[in-house]
Amino acid sequence: MSLRRQESLRRPGPEALDPLLFVAPSRTERDEAAIRWAHTRYAAGADLADMLHLTQSRRADAFLTFDHALAAEAGPAPPVPIEVAR
Numbered sequence: 195m196s197l198r199r200q201e202s203l204r205r206p207g208p209e210a211l212d213p214l215l216f217v218a219p220s221r222t223e224r225d226e227a228a229i230r231w232a233h234t235r236y237a238a239g240a241d242l243a244d245m246l247h248l249t250q251s252r253r254a255d256a257f258l259t260f261d262h263a264l265a266a267e268a269g270p271a272p273p274v275p276i277e278v279a280r
Contacts, residue, residue, distance in 0.1 A: 228252065228273060240267035249273050 228249035236242040244264050251257045252273035259265075265276040 231273065235267060235269060238267075238269070240264075240269075244268075248276070 229246075232242060232245035232249050235245045241264075244261070244267065248257055248268060254274050256275045256277045257272075258277050258279060260279050262278055265272075265278055268276060
């Protein structure tokens with residue numbers, strides 16, 4: 195089995211996560227927009243946990259990470275500025 199095939203078996207498609215992401219009864223419209231942003235980035239190949247961490251940090255001045263790929267995965271308009279530590 196090829197590595198690409200193994201990776202696709204481990205990563206559920208975005209549609210598999212739809213029922214899980216939008217069931218919180220106390221979510222607000224702002225939360226839903228943030229979750230939809232994270233879900234969209236996940237569909238584009240980003241790590242879902244990283245994107246959810248960014249959405250939860252949207253009130254911060256910046257999000258500091260050692261992960262150089264995270265900023266690229268977050269796309270052009272992340273909810274919080276991303277600073278990559280060197």
